[in-house]
Each structure stands twice: as structure tokens, then as C-alpha cells.
Amino acid sequence: MNKSYLKNIIASATLLGSISFATLTQAADTIKVGVLHSLSGTMAISETTLKDTVLMMIEEQNKKGGVLGKQLEPVVVDPASNWPLFAEKTRELLSKDKVDVIFGCWTSVSRKSVLPVIEELNGLMFYPVQYEGEESSKNVFYTGAAPNQQAIPAVDYLMNDLGVKRWVLAGTDYVYPRTTNKILEAYLKAKGVADKDIMINYTPFGHSDWQGIVSDIKKFGSAGKQTAVVSTINGDANVPFYKELGNQGVSAEDIPVVAFSVGEEELSGIDTKPLVGHLAAWNYFQSVESDANSAFIKQWKAFIKDPKRVTNDPMEATYIGFNMWVKAVEKAGTTKVDAVEQALIGITSPNLTGGMAVMNKNHHLSKPVLIGEIQDDGQLEVVWETDGLVVGDAWSDFLPGSKDIIADWTKPTRCGNYNVKTSKCSGQNF
Amino acid sequence: MLLKTLPRNVGLHSVFALLGILLFSAISPSVLAESRYKNPDVDQLAKLLSDLPGANFKASALLIKEAEGFVKQAANPELDEVLSGLFGAYLKGKLYFNKSTKQLLILEELDGKLSLKDPFNSALLGEANKKEIKKIRVNNRLRKTLRKSIARLTLFHPHQEVRLSAVDQLMQKLSDENVSLLKEAQESEKSKTVREKIDVALALFALDHADPAIRKQAVTTLAGNMEPAVKAKLDTMLSVNEQGEHLEPSKAVRMEAQSALASIDLKRSIYGFFETVFFGLSLGSVLLLVAIGLSITFGVMGVINMAHGELIMLGAYTTYVLQSLMPNHIGLAVLLSIPAAFVVSGLVGVGIERGVIQFLKGRPLETLLATFGISLILQQAVRTIFSPLNRQVITPEWMSGALQINPVLSLTYNRLYVILFSLIVFTLLLLIMKRTVLGLYVRAVSQNRDMAKAMGIRSEWVDAMTFGLGSGVAGLAGVALSQLTNVGPNLGQAYIIDSFMVVVFGGVGNLWGTLVGGLSLGVANKFLEPATGAVLAKIIVLVALILFIQKRPSGLFPQKGRSVE
Numbered sequence: 001m002n003k004s005y006l007k008n009i010i011a012s013a014t015l016l017g018s019i020s021f022a023t024l025t026q027a028a029d030t031i032k033v034g035v036l037h038s039l040s041g042t043m044a045i046s047e048t049t050l051k052d053t054v055l056m057m058i059e060e061q062n063k064k065g066g067v068l069g070k071q072l073e074p075v076v077v078d079p080a081s082n083w084p085l086f087a088e089k090t091r092e093l094l095s096k097d098k099v100d101v102i103f104g105c106w107t108s109v110s111r112k113s114v115l116p117v118i119e120e121l122n123g124l125m126f127y128p129v130q131y132e133g134e135e136s137s138k139n140v141f142y143t144g145a146a147p148n149q150q151a152i153p154a155v156d157y158l159m160n161d162l163g164v165k166r167w168v169l170a171g172t173d174y175v176y177p178r179t180t181n182k183i184l185e186a187y188l189k190a191k192g193v194a195d196k197d198i199m200i201n202y203t204p205f206g207h208s209d210w211q212g213i214v215s216d217i218k219k220f221g222s223a224g225k226q227t228a229v230v231s232t233i234n235g236d237a238n239v240p241f242y243k244e245l246g247n248q249g250v251s252a253e254d255i256p257v258v259a260f261s262v263g264e265e266e267l268s269g270i271d272t273k274p275l276v277g278h279l280a281a282w283n284y285f286q287s288v289e290s291d292a293n294s295a296f297i298k299q300w301k302a303f304i305k306d307p308k309r310v311t312n313d314p315m316e317a318t319y320i321g322f323n324m325w326v327k328a329v330e331k332a333g334t335t336k337v338d339a340v341e342q343a344l345i346g347i348t349s350p351n352l353t354g355g356m357a358v359m360n361k362n363h364h365l366s367k368p369v370l371i372g373e374i375q376d377d378g379q380l381e382v383v384w385e386t387d388g389l390v391v392g393d394a395w396s397d398f399l400p401g402s403k404d405i406i407a408d409w410t411k412p413t414r415c416g417n418y419n420v421k422t423s424k425c426s427g428q429n430f
Numbered sequence: 431m432l433l434k435t436l437p438r439n440v441g442l443h444s445v446f447a448l449l450g451i452l453l454f455s456a457i458s459p460s461v462l463a464e465s466r467y468k469n470p471d472v473d474q475l476a477k478l479l480s481d482l483p484g485a486n487f488k489a490s491a492l493l494i495k496e497a498e499g500f501v502k503q504a505a506n507p508e509l510d511e512v513l514s515g516l517f518g519a520y521l522k523g524k525l526y527f528n529k530s531t532k533q534l535l536i537l538e539e540l541d542g543k544l545s546l547k548d549p550f551n552s553a554l555l556g557e558a559n560k561k562e563i564k565k566i567r568v569n570n571r572l573r574k575t576l577r578k579s580i581a582r583l584t585l586f587h588p589h590q591e592v593r594l595s596a597v598d599q600l601m602q603k604l605s606d607e608n609v610s611l612l613k614e615a616q617e618s619e620k621s622k623t624v625r626e627k628i629d630v631a632l633a634l635f636a637l638d639h640a641d642p643a644i645r646k647q648a649v650t651t652l653a654g655n656m657e658p659a660v661k662a663k664l665d666t667m668l669s670v671n672e673q674g675e676h677l678e679p680s681k682a683v684r685m686e687a688q689s690a691l692a693s694i695d696l697k698r699s700i701y702g703f704f705e706t707v708f709f710g711l712s713l714g715s716v717l718l719l720v721a722i723g724l725s726i727t728f729g730v731m732g733v734i735n736m737a738h739g740e741l742i743m744l745g746a747y748t749t750y751v752l753q754s755l756m757p758n759h760i761g762l763a764v765l766l767s768i769p770a771a772f773v774v775s776g777l778v779g780v781g782i783e784r785g786v787i788q789f790l791k792g793r794p795l796e797t798l799l800a801t802f803g804i805s806l807i808l809q810q811a812v813r814t815i816f817s818p819l820n821r822q823v824i825t826p827e828w829m830s831g832a833l834q835i836n837p838v839l840s841l842t843y844n845r846l847y848v849i850l851f852s853l854i855v856f857t858l859l860l861l862i863m864k865r866t867v868l869g870l871y872v873r874a875v876s877q878n879r880d881m882a883k884a885m886g887i888r889s890e891w892v893d894a895m896t897f898g899l900g901s902g903v904a905g906l907a908g909v910a911l912s913q914l915t916n917v918g919p920n921l922g923q924a925y926i927i928d929s930f931m932v933v934v935f936g937g938v939g940n941l942w943g944t945l946v947g948g949l950s951l952g953v954a955n956k957f958l959e960p961a962t963g964a965v966l967a968k969i970i971v972l973v974a975l976i977l978f979i980q981k982r983p984s985g986l987f988p989q990k991g992r993s994v995e
Contacts (some may be wrong), residue, residue: 031583040810040813042767042920044813044818044919045818045819045820045918048818067862096636111905162570162571168540173965192453201963201964202964202965203963203965204964204965206920206924208914208915208916208924209709209713209914209965211709211712211713211842211845211956212706212709212956212959212960212964213959213964215705215709216960219658222658222659222662223658223662223665224659224662224663224665224666236820236920239820239915239916240914242916243825243914244842246830247830247831247832247842247843247844247845248832248840248842249831249832249834249840250572251573252570253570253573253577256570265819266820268819268822270820270822270916271822271823271825273824273825273830274522274830277569277570277573313598350602373569373570375523376523381567381569383569383570407915415477
């Protein structure tokens with residue numbers, strides 16, 4: 001076992017070596033691609049995978065002859081899960097390395113810290129993770145799900161298919177769960193759910209002692225109405241949560257938990273027994289059978305040299321974003337940000353799960369939404385999906401503050417925060 | 431494909447032959463099925479369920495109902511058992527089928543090997559070849575249907591436990607079918623506990639009876655019962671509808687229901703209190719475990735060890751490594767990892783002490799920075815060796831689930847074990863410090879190093895051993911934590927602040943202080959949590975602690991008779 005780890009270390013060392021070597025040899029005629037994902041610190045667990053995905057896509061594109069006849073050259077930096085460092089590294093990528101595009105960020109707070117810099121220096125970034133919405137920057141393309149592409153369909157599924165009447169909105173205490181839960185609460189109330197049938201609970205990052213909360217959920221769920229938990233609990237903290245649910249005898253049939261941040265990658269590190277039957281909502285599952293998907297999985301396993309590695313939704317978002325960028329650059333005939341930005345709108349690219357994703361004028365994608373049940377092998381089996389594509393909504397229609405706001409980056413509007421009632425552009429895009 | 435392999439000149443004969451083969455293969459499964467089982471009823475059941483492989487969820491649900499109906503009609507206890515066994519395997523995702531013969535199979539683990547069993551006659555069919563079989567898929571809705579079916583099939587099961595859980599299931603959905611079954615069971619039921627449960631279920635049903643007298647009688651039966659279904663039902667009875675009318679028309683029944691509900695609420699709040707105390711003690715025992723190692727290194731030796739959390743993490747990873755070395759003996763691996771983690775973390779601790787800390791004696795700031803550096807090194811080392819992803823530590827069977835005391839109060843086994851474990855560790859540590867030569871030396875050195883040296887104690891050796899002991903105990907905490915939370919590179923970080931908090935609160939250098947401090951912080955946290963939420967509860971505890979330290983700088987149990995440096 002240790003040998004293979006050692007091999008990995010050597011392999012990654014040589015990879016790094018070859019990257020810097022590549023930098024030296026082909027200095028002039030390359031297109032530089034910035035990769036801004038944490039490789040150390042708390043977020044390394046999720047973000048390292050995306051860095052590898054981008055590198056894999058670049059390698060493949062270079063085999064096909066690069067873009068515009070030039071080879072792509074990755075510039076990998078490590079913002080180390082340190083939010084202010086994300087801004088610094090972005091500045092470094094844009095003004096020192098002069099990259100043409102950045103693929104990066106995971107947490108909302110890191111994206112928020114990048115935004116002022118990328119707008120100031122007019123860079124271009126693809127953000128591949130599901131997030132809370134309420135944002136549309138000229139310089140950012142959002143290839144992950146907006147709340148209406150994940151949270152709202154999941155609630156619809158629970159309400160219509162499972163007959164859920166009582167709701168627990170449980171989340172980690174930071175911007176994504178707070179905003180998502182605000183949207184969901186407004187949505188549920190609009191659907192006629194009474195105040196007493198909604199329970200909202202926030203816990204700190206990495207919370208591990210769920211006894212009291214699970215016991216409360218159990219009590220809340222024993223009022224004779226079908227209850228479900230909508231979980232925006234972040235990453236790691238889910239595991240002890242599910243474990244406690246299992247130990248206290250709450251099964252997925254009694255109180256299903258639908259999670260927005262639990263995917264194949266997170267499941268691969270844990271004992272899935274207590275999770276079987278619980279739900280997750282995403283735009284992609286590894287288990288979906290399609291030619292594009294099996295080719296992607298095969299390519300990934302070969303690239304990462306580990307047959308056990310899994311694929312997940314943010315990887316698909318990275319895949320779509322990268323392919324769209326390549327297409328747009330070829331369409332625009334240049335890598336200049338403004339031209340590519342305009343070319344990107346309306347670009348289509350195949351999803352891994354079948355069908356075509358479309359980049360809309362609000363810089364969000366149209367994608368299908370899938371709901372899966374967790375299986376004991378750590379995969380998710382699709383139990384429900386939307387009929388067609390769902391258009392990503394930058395500004396939620398269910399929040400009083402953003403109901404009338406849209407984002408439209410086509411001429412003549414060119415605005416990320418446009419009020420359709422007053423016909424004014426606030427200029428504040430986030 | 432088959433046609434291609436045939437010679438060209440075979441002509442009509444072979445076509446007929448081929449047809450014959452096709453025809454035969456089409457009917458052969460049923461032919462086989464007929465000859466497979468002796469009991470004609472079982473045989474029929476097998477035939478009925480032969481459509482299950484490849485059926486979609488909706489069709490499967492229908493098949494389940496059909497099979498249950500068939501079994502009920504046959505009125506053959508043997509069939510009941512066969513079908514409930516099959517459904518049980520189905521429910522747990524252990525029901526498979528052979529890809530070529532479509533035969534249903536149950537996958538079982540026998541002596542660490544996966545073997546197959548015929549669900550209809552329990553015949554063992556040898557070791558499983560994962561390539562030949564496919565799982566019969568199950569989703570939540572099917573699980574629900576299956577559970578209800580199993581409950582109906584096992585209501586007359588010879589084991590009391592099984593009957594009890596069957597009644598529990600049926601109580602959740604009191605359809606006419608279930609009620610008539612329960613009534614039937616009530617007559618033949620011998621066990622008192624099961625009969626009482628059936629009485630409750632039937633009383634619940636009687637609450638909807640047209641006759642107020644019967645309803646009142648039912649309410650009286652239910653008074654003081656703590657089943658959640660009872661409280662929910664009584665609550666609805668007492669509520670008013672949109673027109674402002676009471677859902678329960680009779681005032682007498684309402685009065686009765688009110689007093690029944692009051693008695694239930696009182697009981698629930700009492701048990702709720704015990705539950706919170708238990709939660710608090712279990713959180714407290716985790717705090718005790720993570721802090722007690724620190725209470726030795728920080729408290730007794732005065733070393734601010736920021737790498738303490740990472741020593742805990744190493745303990746958890748030791749559990750992971752042992753489990754992956756012996757995948758067939760998960761429980762044993764956890765037990766073995768207790769001494770192993772102690773040794774691993776202890777050795778690393780001795781290494782840290784010899785390699786770094788001994789050179790920084792008396793310079794707390796530098797020690798703090800150096801150990802913080804070590805903690806980062808250890809984290810990154812684990813990331814490179816094991817990957818930044820969390821590792822999977824499996825909870826053994828005997829640590830999952832809960833001890834059900836009554837419908838309101840249940841104590842989870844993993845927490846019970848951790849409470850027990852932390853108390854054992856505490857006692858052992860106390861004995862070591864109070865009753866052994868090492869303990870004597872440690873106390874001597876910590877109280878007056880020069881004097882101890884003058885008495886011939888090798889203070890260097892004592893330092894290394896003490897630090898090793900504290901680190902080893904941190905490793906033990908890691909084993910416990912691997913059963914409660916994620917095993918990943920950041921495991922330690924989450925606990926380092928808590929451990930310092932407990933040690934400072936309890937009084938530096940006092941093991942009893944750590945015990946009382948850890949447990950009381952845990953209980954305080956859990957009592958605050960329902961009122962304030964988990965985030966605010968933590969903040970309040972921290973603020974209260976700071977205020978307390980202002981008042982009593984040396985904690986709950988200050989060390990006496992020692993000059994404070």
C-alpha cells in the first residue's frame with residue numbers, strides 16, 4: 001500500500017517538474033490556463049480533484065492540437081484554503097503570469113474574495129461548484145448549479161413524490177446554507193407550508209456532535225406528518241450526522257435527508273451503511289449510463305492512475321466549462337477576455353449525462369437536475385429527474401430583494417444586476 | 431451470432447432445430463422451477479416472484495403485494511417464513527439474481543466469504559461470483575412497502591422481538607387490514623409486552639370510533655403512553671379545524687384527552703431531561719478524552735503542545751490502518767487499535783519531545799510555534815501518505831444502534847462505549863500518576879525539577895516518558911473519535927481548542943479538574959443547545975469560560991503547594 005503512495009508522490013513530483021520544464025521550453029506560443037484550487041488546507045479534500053480534472057482536460061486538448069493552433073499551458077497555484085490568498089493568487093495569475101482564463105474556487109467565500117480582483121483586472125473565470133446564486137459577474141461563468149437547479153427541484157420532488165409535509169432545513173452556518181435556506185423557506189411558504197412545519201437549524205463548520213439535533217429532528221418528525229430534512233450541511237460534517245441518524249434509528253424511509261453537498265467523492269471516504277436510501281440532488285451522477293460519461297470515467301481513471309477514483313458533479317461542471325471555453329475561443333478566434341465573454345453566451349456543450357448544456361446570457365448554464373438515492377457502494381442511483389433542462393437563475397425569484405432582478409450580459413443591457421421594474425442597472429453584481 | 435457459427439448447407443432442418451432450442455429455452459426456467467422445490471406452495475411463490483429480476487420499481491411493488499396476498503391465502507407458516515426472509519434480504523439490498531438463469535439469490539456473509547443461498551429452500555449454493563449476479567434494486571418506497579409486508583408476515587413469529595417490531599411497524603399505518611390482523615394477534619398473543627403494544631395500537635385506532643364512550647375508553651388506555659404516535663394523535667384530536675370547530679366533538683373526551691396528554695408531556699419532559707444529560711455526558715467524555723493527554727503534557731509538564739490534535743489524528747489513522755489490514759475482523763481491529771494507537775502516538779510524542787521540545791525548555795512562545803509547525807508537518811504528511819480525502823473507518827456491529835429504554839429515551843451504543851472508555855482511561859491514568867514510580871517521578875519533576883534531579887531522578891528521561899504518556903493517551907482519544915467522526919487530516923484541528931479549554935477550565939495540572947471540567951462543559955453545552963442553537967451555545971460556553979478564568983485564573987481545581995511559575 002505504502003509503495004503505491006510513494007509512487008504517487010514520485011509521479012506528482014515528476015509531473016510538477018515537467019510542468020515547469022514545459023514553461024521553459026514553450027514560453028512564447030502557448031495559451032496560459034490558470035488553475036486556482038486549494039491543494040492544501042481544509043478544502044484540499046475537494047479541490048485537488050478539480051485541479052486534476054483541469055490538467056486532464058488540458059492534456060487531452062493538447063493532444064488534439066491545442067486551441068487556435070497553440071498549446072495550452074497550465075499554471076497551477078495553491079491558495080491553500082485561505083480566502084484572502086485566493087485574491088492574491090488571482091492577481092498573481094492575471095498580472096504576473098498573464099493567464100487567459102482561470103478555472104477555480106470551491107467555497108462561496110473564496111469566490112467572493114476573487115471577484116473584486118478579477119473584475120478590476122478584467123480576467124475570466126469558470127466557477128464549477130453549486131452555489132447560492134444572487135450573483136452574476138461579467139468576468140465569471142457559473143457552471144455549477146444555482147439554487148433553482150438543485151434545491152428547488154429537490155424540494156419539489158420531496159413534496160410531490162414523497163408527500164413531505166414537515167421540513168427541517170439543516171445547514172452549516174455560512175453564506176451558502178443561509179441564502180439557500182432563505183430561498184427555500186420563502187418557496188415553502190409560497191407553497192402553503194405553515195411556520196410550525198418548518199424547522200431551521202444551523203451548526204458550526206465540522207460539527208461532530210449531532211446527538212441533540214438528531215433527537216430534535218426525531219421529535220419534530222414524530223408529529224404524524226411525513227418529514228424530510230433538506231441538508232445544506234457542508235462536506236465532512238455530514239458523516240457524523242448520518243451516523244447519528246442511523247444510531248438513533250431514524251431510517252431513510254421515515255425521514256429522508258436530501259443533501260446538496262454529498263457526492264461520490266465525499267461518499268468514497270466513509271462507511272456508507274448508515275446513509276443508504278438518503279438522497280442527493282445534483283446535475284450529474286457517476287452512475288448515469290451514457291457513452292460520454294463512460295468515456296469520461298475511463299479517461300479519468302487512466303489519468304489519475306487509480307481505478308477506484310470516482311467522478312462527481314463539480315468535475316462535470318469543470319468539464320463543461322472547459323469545453324465551452326475552448327469552443328468560444330475558437331469561435332472568437334482570440335483569447336481576449338471581452339471577445340470570449342461575448343462568444344460564450346449561447347455556446348452549447350454536451351453534458352456527460354446526455355443532452356446539451358447551454359450557456360445563458362446571465363452566465364449560468366441550463367442543465368438537467370437529477371435526484372439519486374445513496375447506495376451501499378457509495379454510488380447514487382437516479383430516482384427522479386427533471387423533464388428537460390432547467391435554466392440557471394442568477395437572482396432567485398423567491399426572495400423579495402431579488403425577485404425583479406435579472407442578469408443579462410448581452411447588448412444592450414450588459415448588466416449583472418438589472419431591475420426589470422425600474423429598468424435600472426445597479427452596477428453591483430454581487 | 432449463433433447463426434453465423436452454423437455451417438452454410440444445413441438448411442431447413444437446422445432452422446427447426448434452432449426453433450426447438452429457442453422454444454425449449456423459453457419454457458425451461460419454469461420447467462426447472464417446477465422440479466426445484468418439493469413444496470408446491472413454495473414452488474408457486476417462486477414462480478410468482480420469477481418476474482422480479484428486471485422489473486421496475488412500480489412493478490416490483492405490485493409483485494410484493496401479490497406475493498404477500500398469495501402467502502396469506504396459502505396460510506402456511508412455512509411460506510410466511512420463506513417470504514419474510516426473502517423480503518428481509520430484499521430490504522437490506524442482499525437479494526440478487528443470477529444474470530443468466532434469473533434465479534433469485536440471497537447474498538450472505540459466511541466466515542468472511544460471500545456466499546449464495548436459495549431464498550426458497552435455504553439451500554447453500556456456494557461462493558458468490560460477483561460477475562454472474564446482479565442486485566435487485568430497491569428504493570425508499572419499496573423499502574416502506576417491504577417493511578409493512580414483513581410486519582404483517584411476522585406478526586405471529588415465534589420470537590417475541592420480531593413480533594414486537596412487527597406491531598411497531600403496523601402501528602404507523604392503521605389500515606383496516608392491519609387492524610384486523612392486530613385484533614387476531616391480540617387473541618393469540620402470550621407475551622405481556624407485545625400484548626400491551628397491540629392494545630395501544632388498537633386504542634389508537636379506536637380513537638376514530640363513532641361512539642364517544644369507546645373513544646373515551648381508548649384515551650384512558652393511552653394515558654401516560656410515550657409512543658410518539660399517541661402524542662401526535664392526541665394533539666390532532668385537541669386541535670381545531672379551519673372553521674374553528676374542535677376535531678373531537680365530545681367535550682368529555684376532550685377533557686380526558688387533555689389530561690392524558692398532560693401526563694404524557696410530563697413524562698416526556700422528564701425523560702427528555704435524562705436524554706440531555708446523557709448527551710451532555712457523552713460530549714463531555716469526548717472532551718475528557720481529548721483533553722486528558724494534554725492535561726499531562728500541558729498541565730503537568732507545562733509544555734504548550736499545539737500538535738496535540740495531530741497526535742489524536744494519528745490514533746484515528748492507526749485504527750484505519752488496522753482495519754484495512756484485517757478487513758474481515760472490523761471489531762477486533764478496533765480493539766487492537768487501542769494499544770496500537772497508544773504506541774504509535776506515544777512514540778511520535780517521545781520523538782517530538784526528544785527532537786524539538788527539550789531544546790526549547792522554559793521558552794513557551796518558541797515551544798508554541800515549534801509545535802504548531804510540527805502539527806502542520808504531521809497534517810501534510812498524512813495528506814501525502816494517505817491522500818487528502820477522509821478515510822473510511824467502519825463502525826463494528828456491536829457499536830451501532832441504540833439501547834432503547836422507552837419510546838422517548840434511547841442511548842446510542844457508540845456513545846455509551848465512549849463514556850465507558852473515557853472513564854477507564856481516566857482511572858488508569860490516575861493510577862499511573864498516583865501509584866507508580868513513573869507517576870512519582872513525574873510529580874516530583876513537575877513540582878521541583880532541581881530538587882528532583884538532586885535526588886537522582888533522570889529528569890530528561892522522565893520528561894520524555896511523560897510526554898510519551900500524554901501523547902499515547904491522545905492516540906487513545908483518536909481511536910474513540912474514529913468511531914464518532916471523520917478520519918481525515920483535519921481531525922486534530924477540530925479538537926485542539928476544546929482540549930485547551932477543558933484543561934484551563936479544570937485547573938492546570940489536575941486530572942480531576944479535567945474530568946469535572948470536561949463533563950460539565952459538555953453538559954452545559956447540551957443544555958444550552960436546544961435553546962440557542964449549536965453555534966451560539968459554543969460561543970456562550972466560551973464567553974462564560976473566559977469570565978470564569980478572570981475570576982479564578984487557575985481554574986476549578988488549582989494545583990496546591992506548587993509555586994506558580
